Amino acid sequence: MNTYLWTVILGGCLVTIIPRVLPIALLSRVTLNEKLANFLTYLPISILSALIAAELLIVDNHVAFFENAIRLFATLPTLFVAIKKDNLLFTVLTGIITLAALRFISC
Amino acid sequence: MELPRQYILSKQIQNKSTYAHFFQGVKDCIPTIFGYLSIGFTCGVVSKSCGLTFWETIGMSTFIYAGSSQFIAASMILSALSAPSIIFAIFLVNLRHLFMSAALAPYFQRNSFWQNFSIGTLLTDETFVVASSMGIKKSHLSYAWMTGLNLTAYLNWILATGIGVLFGNLIPNYEVFGLDFALTAMFIGLLVSSTKANIALRKSLMIIFSAILILLASTPFVSSNTGVLLAAIGGAFIGTVMKK
Numbered sequence: 251m252n253t254y255l256w257t258v259i260l261g262g263c264l265v266t267i268i269p270r271v272l273p274i275a276l277l278s279r280v281t282l283n284e285k286l287a288n289f290l291t292y293l294p295i296s297i298l299s300a301l302i303a304a305e306l307l308i309v310d311n312h313v314a315f316f317e318n319a320i321r322l323f324a325t326l327p328t329l330f331v332a333i334k335k336d337n338l339l340f341t342v343l344t345g346i347i348t349l350a351a352l353r354f355i356s357c
Numbered sequence: 358m359e360l361p362r363q364y365i366l367s368k369q370i371q372n373k374s375t376y377a378h379f380f381q382g383v384k385d386c387i388p389t390i391f392g393y394l395s396i397g398f399t400c401g402v403v404s405k406s407c408g409l410t411f412w413e414t415i416g417m418s419t420f421i422y423a424g425s426s427q428f429i430a431a432s433m434i435l436s437a438l439s440a441p442s443i444i445f446a447i448f449l450v451n452l453r454h455l456f457m458s459a460a461l462a463p464y465f466q467r468n469s470f471w472q473n474f475s476i477g478t479l480l481t482d483e484t485f486v487v488a489s490s491m492g493i494k495k496s497h498l499s500y501a502w503m504t505g506l507n508l509t510a511y512l513n514w515i516l517a518t519g520i521g522v523l524f525g526n527l528i529p530n531y532e533v534f535g536l537d538f539a540l541t542a543m544f545i546g547l548l549v550s551s552t553k554a555n556i557a558l559r560k561s562l563m564i565i566f567s568a569i570l571i572l573l574a575s576t577p578f579v580s581s582n583t584g585v586l587l588a589a590i591g592g593a594f595i596g597t598v599m600k601k
Binding site: 252254255256257258259260261262263265266267269270271272273274275276277278279282285287288289290291292293294295296297298299300301302303304305306307308311312313321324325328329331332333336338339341342344345346347348349350351353 | 387388391392409413416417420421422423426430434440441443444445447448451452453454455456457458459460461462463465466468470473474476477478480482485486489490493534535536537538539540541542543544545546547548549550551552553556560561564565567568569571572573576577580581584585588589590591592593594596597
């Protein structure tokens with residue numbers, strides 16, 4: 251058994267569980283003030299935007315529009331389907347199929 | 358003493374709805390499965406190429422259960438960096454869950470401490486975004502639903518990384534199938550459905566553009582993980598101070 255690796259795994263377990271558990275376990279016990287409650291309501295939209303932008307516009311820690319052009323193009327039909335139909339599975343499939351088709355055409 | 362008939366009936370309804378909620382959670386996890394499969398698979402391939410065995414990779418997926426942290430840990434293990442420095446890197450990469458966990462807290466106020474503890478341990482980016490976009494519409498989420506969602510995502514992740522380790526060399530270039538876009542597409546779908554919920558559209562758009570701008574502006578100076586964290590906090594903060 252590799253002690254070094256299992257130290258990393260169990261240490262990693264501890265440091266990933268703490269930030270996941272503490273806020274939900276403690277904040278759900280108290281009544282939040284209005285400003286904080288609003289902040290928490292806006293967080294998901296903010297986090298999602300940041301994650302999407304990071305996926306689409308950042309390559310190897312620098313901003314890149316052209317290297318990712320094919321993914322940016324695939325975003326358009328995905329966004330269209332997401333706005334028109336409230337069906338997550340359909341949105342995901344649109345994205346996958348569009349990107350596969352664009353790659354097929356471009357190579 | 359015989360239990361009143363009404364009590365038994367209500368108990369049955371309650372049990373039935375617990376199952377129904379659980380399976381609804383499993384069902385609501387389906388759109389995340391594609392993204393998880395492709396990233397988990399890649400994670401398995403990368404872990405193996407960094408010298409991890411099958412059980413070590415499964416161990417990471419089971420106990421750490423965090424995509425980007427596992428990628429980074431695997432590459433640091435390959436470079437034989439010290440265990441404390443790897444654990445610290447994992448901590449930093451996963452710090453964003455602090456805010457996700459906080460944002461879900463208001464939807465689970467009726468739960469016991471241990472119920473919320475178990476929800477928190479299996480919280481990931483994907484289950485968070487599914488739960489929060491549901492929470493924005495409903496204002497309260499069921500424990501059984503969240504458990505169904507969390508467990509499905511968890512098992513799928515372990516399975517996907519396991520498949521990656523075992524069969525990674527058999528599948529040549531799976532990117533051709535566009536699967537690497539599944540996660541982004543899902544995030545886009547969830548962002549759109551969240552902005553349709555009870556926040557004014559103008560405010561939502563303001564938050565979205567602020568978050569994107571902060572991310573882009575911070576990219577030359579910090580890692581993209583830190584950038585995402587700053588953008589998330591900044592965007593929500595601007596939404597909070599903005600009038601209407």
